[in-house]
Structure formats: structure tokens, C-alpha cells
Amino acid sequence: MISKVRPHPTQNESLLFETSSPGKAGYQLPKLDVPPVDARDALGAQNVRQEIPDFPEVSEVDVIRHFTRLSTWNYAIDLGLYPLGSCTMKYNPRVNEAVARTEGLMWIHPYQPDALSQGAFAILAELERALAEITGMDAVTLQPAAGAHGELTGILLVRAALEAQGNARKKVIVPDSAHGTNPASVRMAGYEVVNVASNDRGMLDVEALVRTVDEDIAAIMITNPNTLGVFEEHIAEVARILHSKGALVYMDGANMNALAGISRPGDYGVDLMHLNLHKTFSTPHGGGGPGSGPVAVKKPLEPFLPLPRLQHAPSGWSWNYDRPQSIGRVRAFYGNFGVLVRALAYIMAHGGDGLNRATLDALLNANYLRKLLESHYEIAYHAPSMHECVFRHASNGAIAKRLIDYGFHPYTVSFPLIVHGAMMIEPTETESKQELDLFADALVSIAQEVKENPELVSTAPHSTRTTKVDEVAAARKPILKWTR
């Protein structure tokens, strides 16, 4: 039974272009108190348009209502559980926003002189220190603008470090339970991808790994916990195997929400990793971004980090560009500063104990859902779950759509690829027991519907503004341009 939501009417919405009526304006100019000038005389006739095509002419209230109504069609973390596995859709605490809107931070400009930016430098340095502490690494760059950008930066660091030893090598190992962006980052950095399969426990097959690692391997790119939500128990052994052949261990830290405050990758052999501040550290996500993907490294990789680096002298903070081994700049300025401020606010509001507690709650929530759902859905792998759990069901796509009728955002569908019919669920620490119970009830109820009324599920959603869309036609014959 659908208990969380009920339909409520929303207005049919035209595009602003369609709402436009000639001559309508949302402003009133004061009376002209200077002599009028003909724009064609002042600018040259060839520089002045005769007409402006299709600019919507609407009033202020038209615009406000239009966008406010559109905003009510959205689903958001501020409305309820958002269980997209692997995405860590946690609540963005409002204190982050309050801090980021501090006047001095909000109006700061990247070209402001260093002497007037000392506070910003200190914030960046403090965040680097905190992330190094949380990951057990020695140095951090905050430049990369998102997770995959961090991955690419990381693999370029691997290449630079190995080149400095005389041989960049040819290949990077990517387990089949890794994030989908990993192989792409490897290719972009000029390496070949070597796939290694998982074993029946959903962990990297160590024997297969041993057979794969040779002097051509530059690194392994391992996601831990992996995309099955399973902790790679043999991670220290994996690191030993790679290091014995002179290769490096890159960890995709997208799932750091399972580890922060509890386990430090730097303590079990990881040489470098990225973090997703928009996941683990609660900064806005997706369309609400921008993202941020800092890279943390061990000491030997520090000389290769992107330009510039923060440096401190008795006279204060400044940028250091004198780093001959650096891979160079990977982004303008120094990352998405406003996002970095929010992440530091989150870390400082929590402290070490708070991060530890948040992580334990994230694990508890995922395992609570697993227990509630295990007798209704088949769990993909029986190894213990960390911050997310993966079930399988032949109707995983339809069930996800039906969840929308129940008032929830769907889980991640058909990923990881190694699970047929994957349903990947990550509740995060944000959710209360009440919300988790409602979600589990919804999925249990849908499991029943699949048996008793499969048509109801396969044609869902029914209560949304737009019912089931034709994804195939949209992909094969996309309409990418608006025409009147």
C-alpha cells in the first residue's frame, strides 16, 4: 500500500517563450534625464541588431511562478530518501551554506592579491590537512573539479612518477567491480585497461591478480568498498602484490562514506586516491554541484602534484609554482572554492568523533535495509555489506519506476554490471528509522505487486506528471532543439 505520498495537482506549464506577449515588461525605467543617443551612431549601424529573435517578454511574477512551479516537480534530498547506490546522496547541512555565504568568502575573487587572501589560503590548507588525516595520506591537491577529474589527475600522477623512474609502463588493472569511470580515466591517461574478475564473494580474485601483475602494469585502480558495497578484505595483500612489481595502488575513494573516521586507506598500502567532496563530505550534488574531487597522495608522489601548491612562510601564505616535476595545472585557479569551504565546514562541525559516528550510522542504515529486504529480494553477494547493498531482480527497472509512485527516488539500476538486474541501494546516515521503514515497506509491497499485478509495475509510474517515458525512442531519435 502506498502510505507515504498521495497525488496533488500541479499546473500545466508552458515554456517562457510560449508565455511571452509582445510589449510585456517586468521593469519600469526612470525618465530619461540625459540627451537621447541613437545606438547606431554611437556603436556603428553594423553593430546594432534590427530585431532580437524570440526573447520572451514576461513580467517578474510570471518568471518567479514559472520557476517556482518547476522546482516543485523535482525530487530532492530535502524531500526524502534518495537511495542512489554509489552516489552517497546525503543531506547537505545548512551550516555549510551559512559558512559559504560569509561575506568575505562569498565575494572573494581569485585575482585578489595574496595579501588579501590569507584567510582563503588558510581554509584550503586546513582542508588539505584534514583530508590527509582522514585518508592517512601525506599531501592533497584540491584542484580536480569532480571525481572522474580526480581519477584522471591520479593516473597522470602515476604516469609522471613511473616516467621519472625511467619507464611509464603500459597497463592499469581495473577490477570488474570498479566504478565505470575508472577504465575511461585509464584510457585518457594513455594506458591500456586490464580487467580482473571478482570471486564468488564479490571481492577481487587475488590469485587472478597475481597472474596478471607483471612489469608492464603501472597501477591498480581499486574501488574500496567496491561497487557491491563489499570491503576488499585482501586490500593490504593486493597492495603488497602490486608493490612487489614496482606498481602503484590507486584507490577510488567514491565510497569513502563507508570508511571516513574508521579506516584509513593510507594505512593499508594505498599510494594515492581521490575523494568526492560532493559525496562523503556533504557538498551539493549533481545539478546542485559543482563537484570536487581532491587527490591525496603518499610522500613519494608529492613532487608530481598539480601546479600550484600552497606554501607557507613567516610572511604568510602564497602559491608555489617552482615545482619542476609537477604534472602541471589541471584546473583554473584552485578547485571549486565554495565547495571546498562547505566540505571544511562539514568536517569541522563533525570532528573526528562525529565523522566516525556518521560512518557507523551509514553502515547501520544499509545493513538495516538489507535485513528488512533480504527475504523479499535476492541479495547479489553474501559478503557483509558496508554503506550500500546490492540486490538482484529481473524487473529491477520497472520496480525502480514503481518506487516513484510510492514517493521515493529510485535506487541505482543495473549497476554494477557484474550483477544481472542490479538494484543498488545506499541510504546514507541521513535517514531515520521511520524513513527507512517506509522505504522497505514500499519495496516489499512492490515485490508483492510484481507477483499479483505485474502490469501495474511494468507500466509505472502512474501518479507522476509524466508517466512512463519511451527511453528507447528518446535515445534513438532525440529532439535536441526547441522549435515553435
Next chain:
Amino acid sequence: MDPENLRYTKEHEWVRVEGDVGIIGITSHAQSELGDIVYVDLPKPGTVIQQGKTIGSVESVKAVSDIYTPVSGEVVEVNGLLTESPETLNKDPYGTGWLVKIKLSDPGEPAKLLTAAEYQAFVGTETS
């Protein structure tokens, strides 16, 4: 059923030899697992490729999957029909849904690939 006169790979491609040319496609099992195919990315004619390497990709609503060539040689023709009508791959994977034609550089390669019976047995173990 997978045609008897083709050879197959564990990555779910097939090859049919006609003279010194190998015609390559993906299996019926592959198209059915991928679901509705919406885009096919193929190599340019003239590309020289090596057995087992990626030569393109097939994109469905669910996933993007690499295509690995079952044979080595030079691409002599690609199936232009798939650009306009990628659904051909779903409808006729062993016929009009072929992907590329390759001039074989090692005519001995196809015989070393799986037979239809071996491929079916492999698919059986993979999906159980």
C-alpha cells in the same frame, strides 16, 4: 538458435568467413542481454585491428558494451545501416545487423574460435 556456420567468442561476437573476408557481428544472446540498442560505434574502413582488441561499442538503454574483434586484419567495410537504424541489431543480429567486414590477416584464426555448440554451452554456464 545460433547458426552452425559461424564461429563465436566468449565476449559474444560471431564471425562468418566468406573467402578472405570475415564478417563480424554480435550474438543474439548479446543483443537480448543489452536490450534496445540505440547507438553503434564502429571503426573506420582501413583500420588495421588485432584479434581480441576493442573495435567499437554498442550502446543500449541499459549499458554501453565494447566490441572485441574475433579476428585480425583490415576493416574493409562497416554496416552503415546501423547508424540510421541501430534497432537492426536487435531484429537481425546474424543477418542485416552485421557490424564490420575484415580482410583476414590470419585465415587460421576463425577455426580456433568457439563452435555454435561450444558457445551455447558457455552461455549456459554464464547465465546459470
